Amino acid sequence: MSQQIRDIMTESPLCVQPDTVVTDIAGKMRDQDVGAVLVTDDGELLGVVTDRDLVTRFLADGGDPGTATAGSIASAADFTVAPDDEVSRAVDLMRDQAVRRLPVVENGRPVGIVSIGDLAIERDERSALADISAAPANK
Template sequence: MTQYVRDIMTGHPVTVEPLTSVRAVARLMRDQDLGAVLVTEGDRLRGLVSDRDLVVRALAEDGDPDDTTVAGACSEDLVTVGPDDTLDDAVRLMREHSVRRLPVVEDGRHPVGIVSLGDMAMERDERSALADISAARPNQ
């Protein structure tokens, strides 16, 4: 049976505007237990920022987290999938582009979710180490 991205994606993704401070995004990620948020302008997807992006592209550059905006820390050259794409297509894209998360968009630009490598692992092999780690409660 064919499985689709919509079946396992995290819907209603958390989004921020490009001028949101790195500190505000980091707190949002902490408070909502997120590894990534989407950066949008209006209803258009502009980028994705992960917790690693905040560290490597913002904090490691000695920027003030209150003055540095997420626009400079997010990945902008995104690979996306649609909710009606198959999981096989999503896996192929993750492999080809070496990414761990894919924004899910409708009409080529409107974000409706995120699908992650952890989501795939839990769906494909719930007994795998990655599935266990992805399903575990976060460190406090």
């Protein structure tokens, strides 16, 4: 029996407006222990900002976190899944597109996010990645 994305996704993903400054994004990510935020406007998904985006694309290029906004640094949300999609679709997309997280979109609105850690826990709960993903956050 195939499993659906809704069975493993994290519901109610952290969303920010396009004008949210990077320092606020980083603080929200820290406070909510997440590695990605979805950038939305009127509930419509515009893009994604990951912890990796913040470090390797933004800070490494000398960006000013006090003035830059989510809308200016977000990656396009080119790859999404629906809650009713099979988990194998997320696996295929992540593998083919070399992404670690996928927004879950229903009727044009983000309703969740699925990560490579979610897939690891689902596919092989005894794997090292599953153990790391299930561990409590370092605070």
